[in-house]
Amino acid sequence: MSIDLDTARRVAHLARIRVDDDDLPALAGEFNAILGFIEQLGEVDVDGVEPMTGVTPMRLKRREDAVTDGDRQSEILSNAPDAREGFFAVPKVVE
Amino acid sequence: MTALNALTVAAARDGLRAGEFTAAELTEACLTAIDAAGALNAVVHPTPDIARDHAAAADARLKDADAPALTGIPLGIKDLFCTRHVASQAGSRILEGFRPEYESTVTRQLWESGAVMLGKLNMDEFAMGSSNETSTYGPVTNPWRRGNDDTALTPGGSSGGSAAAVAADLCLAATGTDTGGSIRQPAAFVGITGLKPTYGRCSRWGIVAFASSLDQAGPMTKDVRDAAILLTAMAGHDPLDSTSADLAVPDFEAMLTGDIRGKVIGIPREYRMEGMPQEIEDLWTRGREMLADAGAEMRDITLPHTKYALPAYYVIAPAEASSNLARYDGVRYGHRARLGQGDGVTEMYEKTRAEGFGAEVKRRVMIGTYVLSAGFYDAYYNRARKVRTLIKRDFERVFDDGINAILTPATPSAAFELGRISDDPVEMYLNDVFTVTVNLAGLPGIAVPAGLDRQGLPLGLQLIGRPWEEGDLLNTAYALERAAGYVEKPAKWW
Numbered sequence: 001m002s003i004d005l006d007t008a009r010r011v012a013h014l015a016r017i018r019v020d021d022d023d024l025p026a027l028a029g030e031f032n033a034i035l036g037f038i039e040q041l042g043e044v045d046v047d048g049v050e051p052m053t054g055v056t057p058m059r060l061k062r063r064e065d066a067v068t069d070g071d072r073q074s075e076i077l078s079n080a081p082d083a084r085e086g087f088f089a090v091p092k093v094v095e
Numbered sequence: 096m097t098a099l100n101a102l103t104v105a106a107a108r109d110g111l112r113a114g115e116f117t118a119a120e121l122t123e124a125c126l127t128a129i130d131a132a133g134a135l136n137a138v139v140h141p142t143p144d145i146a147r148d149h150a151a152a153a154d155a156r157l158k159d160a161d162a163p164a165l166t167g168i169p170l171g172i173k174d175l176f177c178t179r180h181v182a183s184q185a186g187s188r189i190l191e192g193f194r195p196e197y198e199s200t201v202t203r204q205l206w207e208s209g210a211v212m213l214g215k216l217n218m219d220e221f222a223m224g225s226s227n228e229t230s231t232y233g234p235v236t237n238p239w240r241r242g243n244d245d246t247a248l249t250p251g252g253s254s255g256g257s258a259a260a261v262a263a264d265l266c267l268a269a270t271g272t273d274t275g276g277s278i279r280q281p282a283a284f285v286g287i288t289g290l291k292p293t294y295g296r297c298s299r300w301g302i303v304a305f306a307s308s309l310d311q312a313g314p315m316t317k318d319v320r321d322a323a324i325l326l327t328a329m330a331g332h333d334p335l336d337s338t339s340a341d342l343a344v345p346d347f348e349a350m351l352t353g354d355i356r357g358k359v360i361g362i363p364r365e366y367r368m369e370g371m372p373q374e375i376e377d378l379w380t381r382g383r384e385m386l387a388d389a390g391a392e393m394r395d396i397t398l399p400h401t402k403y404a405l406p407a408y409y410v411i412a413p414a415e416a417s418s419n420l421a422r423y424d425g426v427r428y429g430h431r432a433r434l435g436q437g438d439g440v441t442e443m444y445e446k447t448r449a450e451g452f453g454a455e456v457k458r459r460v461m462i463g464t465y466v467l468s469a470g471f472y473d474a475y476y477n478r479a480r481k482v483r484t485l486i487k488r489d490f491e492r493v494f495d496d497g498i499n500a501i502l503t504p505a506t507p508s509a510a511f512e513l514g515r516i517s518d519d520p521v522e523m524y525l526n527d528v529f530t531v532t533v534n535l536a537g538l539p540g541i542a543v544p545a546g547l548d549r550q551g552l553p554l555g556l557q558l559i560g561r562p563w564e565e566g567d568l569l570n571t572a573y574a575l576e577r578a579a580g581y582v583e584k585p586a587k588w589w
Contacts, residue, residue, distance in 0.1 A: 003465075015417060015464040016424070017457050018445035027461075030520060034462055037521050038406045041478050044485065051480030055308060055487065055537030056295050056562070060337050075196040081431035088426050093440050 003031040099124035101264040101584075104168050104321040105348075111157055111167045118153035118167030121267075122146050122211050125169040128265045129213065134589040137250075137259040139174060139232045140182040141214035149211040156209060165328055166209030171266035173257050174215045175222055176202050176312075177301040181212075185303040186220040186230040186253075189451025190429040199301025200333045201270065201312050208328040213266050217256030220453045221420065222277055222305045225526035227255030228513060229455040237285060237510050238263040238585040241550040245588070248510040248552070251281030251526070257315045258285040262585060268316040268325055272302060274309045275408055276530030279542035282315055283505035283555025286544040286583060288572070289315045290322045291530075293562045294537035295340040297326075298333030306415035307338075309408075309534040319543065319573045323347035326565060342563060350566035355574045356390030358567075361498040365401035366529060368507060374548045375504045382502055382545055382556045385578035386571070396498060398489040403482050404532040405524060410466050410479035411535075416456075417463025423451060458520060487536040494561050500571045503529050505542040505555035529557055539565045541572045545579045553583065 003011075008028040012019040019027055077083040082090070099121045102110065110116055126146060129138050146169065153167035177183045177195035184190040198206075206212065220229040226249040227235040235255040237248040239262070250259040254271035258281035261269050271278040273291035282289025290313045297312040304310060314325035327348065332341040362383060367376070387393050425431035425447030432446035452460065466475035493501070507528055516522045533540035539562070542555040556575065560568030 007465075011461050011465045011468070013445075014468060015457075015461045016421075016441070016444040016448055017452065017461065018442075018449035027458075030458055031462065031465065033521055034409065034458070035465075037524070038410055038466075038475065038479075040406045041403060041410070041475075041482055044400070044403055044478075044482050046478060046481035046485070049481040049484050051477050052483040052487065053480075054338070055483075055535075056293075056338070056340065058295070058338075058340070061334070061341065063334065072196075076427075078196060079193055079428035081425060081429070090426055091434060091438060091440050091443055 003028045003035065098264070100128045102267060103317045104165070104267050104324050107168055107267055108164070112162070118150040118157065118211065119147070121167060122150035122169050125213055125266055132263055132265055132589050135236050135238060135259050135263055136233055137217055137235050137256040137263065137265060138171065138214045139217045139256065142181055142212055145181070146211050146213050149206070153209055153211060163208045164324060165205060167211060168209070168268070169211040169213050169266050170205060171213050171216045171257060171260045171269040172202055173254055173270050173272060174218050175272050175303045176270060177303065178202055178212070178215065182215060183303070184231070185222070186218040186232060187451065187453070187456065188231040188430060189423045189448070193428045197301060200298035200335060201302065201329045204331065205328055216260055216269060219253035219255065220456050221303065221416070222253040222272055222274055223416070223455050223459055224252040225276070225280060225523050226513065227252040229453050231453065234513050235259045236513065238589065239285060239510060239552055240585070240588065241552060247513045249284065249513050251284035251510065253277040254281050254315060258282055258287060261285070261287045261315050261317060263589070268314060268321050270312060270329070271315045272310055272312050273534065274305050274412060275534050276527035278313050278315060279530045279540055279557060280506050280526055282542040283544070283553065284510040286553030286581065287315060287317060288319050288322050288541065288543055289313065290326060290541045290565070291533060291539060292326060292330065292565055293539045295338050296330045296565065298331070298336040298339040300333055300335040304419040306412040307419060308415060309412060319569055319576045320348060320351060322541065323351055323569045340563070345566050347566050347569055350570050351573045352570060353574050353577055355386065355571050358391045358499045358571060359497050360386050360391045360393055361396035361493050361501040362393060363396050363398045363401065363501060363503060365398050366503045368528065371507060375507065375554065378546055378554050378556065379502070379504050382575065385575060386502065389574045389578055394498065396493045396501070398493065398532070400482065400485045400489050401532055404486055404535055405528055407479040407482040407486065408527070408531045408535060409524060410475050411483060413459040413463035414467050414476050415463070417460045417467060420456070420460050423448065455520065483535050486532055490536045490538060499561070500568055501559040503557045503559065505529060505557040509548045509550070509552040509554055533559055538562055539568050541568060543572050543575050543579070544581045545575070546581065547583060
């Protein structure tokens with residue numbers, strides 16, 4: 001499997017990371033080196049093997065469905081790059 | 096008398112209780128050492144005011160004889176742990192300015208045990224790296240040098256600041272985190288002890304997430320006893336982390352008898368790598384002899400899927416990272432890029448993440464995105480998760496056959512020069528070849544310093560234990576430590 005420039009561009013966009021066109025060839029090269037390393041997994045016989053979801057067999061704990069926290073608006077907004085009138089502010093999303 | 100900052104946790108605890116010195120004096124000794132160690136770049140956010148407040152409270156508690164285990168013990172904290180109102184950046188530009196409103200469970204437990212916070216320690220960005228060179232703060236320099244050669248060496252990574260700070264006596268002990276070897280490899284590179292507990296032993300709540308099914312916090316300490324003391328304080332069930340185990344935490348220190356007679360130690364044949372330096376091979380042989388002399392039985396074992404651990408890891412960890420790091424979008428915290436006229440929310444995300452993430456983090460987020468994308472999910476991600484099942488089965492089989500612990504080298508080499516392999520991601524990944532299996536199988540593993548190489552650099556051995564049996568593992572490590580008699584310290588040049 002070889003990654004071409006279009007695939008590299010598409011992956012960068014899916015990851016929401018801007019990559020300049022000039023940098024795409026180097027990026028595609030790095031992807032190919034890493035994917036080449038990963039290709040070894042194709043040698044393993046995994047027929048009938050369950051994919052692991054959690055490494056420790058355990059039943060997730062349950063708790064009562066109750067409100068246990070809240071009223072923290074100012075704490076939650078305290079690190080926001082742009083907060084206005086009690087909200088996170090972002091560029092216009094809907095035209 | 097040993098300088099106060101050079102004491103072990105156990106020795107300092109005893110000295111404080113005997114009234115030989117105060118927590119304030121001990122803390123000042125560490126703060127002075129930190130001030131003089133700028134050249135190491137290990138401490139990136141010192142917190143002297145908090146340290147002095149903690150020390151004063153500790154001295155009051157010691158006077159009232161109301162002193163829990165770690166009262167007055169100065170610690171360094173990896174930058175990955177969120178600490179309330181103190182910079183917590185995970186070594187990344189994208190979290191510049193972030194001051195959490197909350198405290199991670201592990202650090203909260205440490206402060207409740209009376210420990211003193213000295214500051215935050217350097218690390219690879221989002222714990223992605225094996226040399227501390229991906230940090231936004233710049234690399235940490237290893238306090239060790241090759242004899243009189245002043246070439247700057249890496250302390251390893253990702254917990255490189257923690258490793259250097261403990262080895263250079265800037266703190267008595269430090270916290271680390273380990274996703275593929277990030278506690279054990281740097282511990283081995285600087286000649287200290289590093290323990291990765293069983294997955295679920297310590298709460299992950301409030302620790303910046305890298306790969307959630309693999310991440311685990313643990314202690315980095317001057318000896319095995321200190322690792323036991325710290326783990327006792329760090330571990331335990333936490334309702335805020337549903338993967339933290341609801342199991343009693345024993346007094347791990349009380350389990351250090353040094354008696355390992357009758358224990359069965361496995362030597363996995365697959366860890367004899369092609370091209371492995373003779374010195375690593377020799378160290379491993381000596382380790383076997385030391386444990387045998389202590390009365391353990393050595394047994395050759397096979398872990399047939401070892402070879403596939405690194406490639407499986409480099410699918411699973413980036414996949415989880417790509418999901419975890421999606422939260423850094425310039426909306427709720429940290430860096431937001433300056434936007435141009437007409438830029439919308441997508442441009443904001445893309446520019447913010449391009450500016451905020453370093454090269455290795457971008458690479459892993461994009462690899463993770465790729466292996467999770469439609470059409471490749473089965474071929475890469477699901478296949479890697481199946482291989483992970485097989486790797487875990489390899490360990491279960493040998494433990495079922497009566498193996499108590501497994502002895503391996505900790506790293507394939509001693510510490511290397513800063514800058515030597517930073518431009519080859521795959522070669523850098525090979526640093527974790529002996530440690531990464533342990534994360535994939537969720538097991539506890541510990542790196543113990545066992546000797547010096549010909550150039551005078553520390554080398555470590557790794558012991559891997561059964562799940563939840565950190566006490567037994569620490570005891571075997573304690574026997575190995577006593578037999579190895581490692582006491583070397585780096586010559587101070589900084």
